[in-house]
Amino acid sequence: MENKKELRSWLSNMGLSHPLVIAGPCSAETQEQVLTIAHQLKDTDVTVLRAGVWKPRTRPGCFDGVGEIGLKWLQKAKAETGLLTATEVANVEHVRLALEHDIDILWIGARSTVSPFIIQEIADALQGTEKIVLVKNPINPDLSLWLGAIERLYRADIKNLGVIHRGFSTLEKTQFRNIPEWKIPVELQKRFPDLPLICDPSHISGNRDYIFSVCQQALELSYDGLMVESHHDPDNAWSDAEQQVTPATLETIMQDLKVKNRVKDDGFHSSLTRLRAQIDLLDNELVNTLGQRMRLAEEIGALKKVNNSSVLKNKRWNEIIGKMTTKGEEIGLSESFILNVFNGIHQESLKLQEKVQ
Incomplete structure (x- = not known):
């Protein structure tokens, strides 16, 4: 245009x-x-x-x-x-x-x-x-x-x-x-x-x-x-x-x-405010998505209990980490960052699954 x-x-x-x-x-x-x-x-x-x-x-x-x-x-x-x-x-x-x-x-x-x-x-x-x-x-x-x-x-x-x-x-x-x-x-x-x-x-x-x-x-x-x-x-x-x-x-x-x-300024403050507002939106989406993920983890825990299955499944977790680190590299995120984030998610998921066991 x-x-x-x-x-x-x-x-x-x-x-x-x-x-x-x-x-x-x-x-x-x-x-x-x-x-x-x-x-x-x-x-x-x-x-x-x-x-x-x-x-x-x-x-x-x-x-x-x-x-x-x-x-x-x-x-x-x-x-x-x-x-x-x-x-x-x-x-x-x-x-x-x-x-x-x-x-x-x-x-x-x-x-x-x-x-x-x-x-x-x-x-x-x-x-x-x-x-x-x-x-x-x-x-x-x-x-x-x-x-x-x-x-x-x-x-x-x-x-x-x-x-x-x-x-x-x-x-x-x-x-x-x-x-x-x-x-x-x-x-x-x-x-x-x-x-x-x-x-x-x-x-x-x-x-x-x-x-x-x-x-x-x-x-x-x-x-x-x-x-x-x-x-x-x-x-x-x-x-x-x-x-x-x-x-x-x-x-x-x-x-x-x-x-x-x-307010007229050199553009710095308005740009900074706009970018911070965008980050706030993404942070809210992240928290909502994590909440949805944890609810699914609880459902999985309940399903495992009914079927007398153990909470920890190392093979499944290694597959997730492998896929996420590859995906992270594709969009410029370091392997260490992905590991830190998903290890935290994994620990919280295990806690929730153990609660329903």
Whole structure:
């Protein structure tokens, strides 16, 4: 991708002293609801009012948005508050209507990003637009699909681009609605450092209780902004009620975040903070992986007990050490380091197996 620095120009032109904040209801429900939320957000750090008017639902029969009339409500909210406006587009007709109603920012949802056909049709419909276009990560953790969508839009001469990290679907049950998989947006940052990166903590969390911590993690990783779902009466929202916060709560979150104002330095401190945050993520993954390994060791111990088998199996352990030292050498880790790490793991595994004997 050529002239990547052009991708950041729209964000720089906003002249913000803090990360960009996009906020508003998951869905536009009524004109009164949209205007009420907009007026409650206008004196906060929020720059852009978001609201979904077309809602891609997994199953039929659910509330799927108010449609075109919601764009008129966004126009009215902008006229009354000065907030920029943003909505999701999922097909060519959505694009046409959003442009007709002068919506400032169009975002492409996770379900659309998975389809190169949909992305290409949207890119063709937006050919040469000056509008800001944001691309959410695909539902599945596939960096190539995400990058492919960005490249298709860039080739359509859409230079005001950015991406939104909203987490990834998984069959594994976790505290999050969509697991962050932070390493994927971190890798995207490495490849395209001038591509504005925005975090959607609402869809990652699925629970308003986790919004703050996800925002904090994103800012520590040098994200450029946040997209937070905010509703004046979240418990009675027509969609995604659990993950929306009130404008007052959002303002408190913004005030409490440790990384709020951008500080200009020689690049050392910001780079150091970002790298340390990446190490913290990997350390957490290491501990979680070790926990999973030890639970399997306990299961093995229980199986051995039932079958009256000894805990220590030297042949099996020597095979593991041989494979891991070879693997370590391939990625630049010394044999002594691998031995120290896996001997510690082995001793803990034996203790756990002995407990169930």
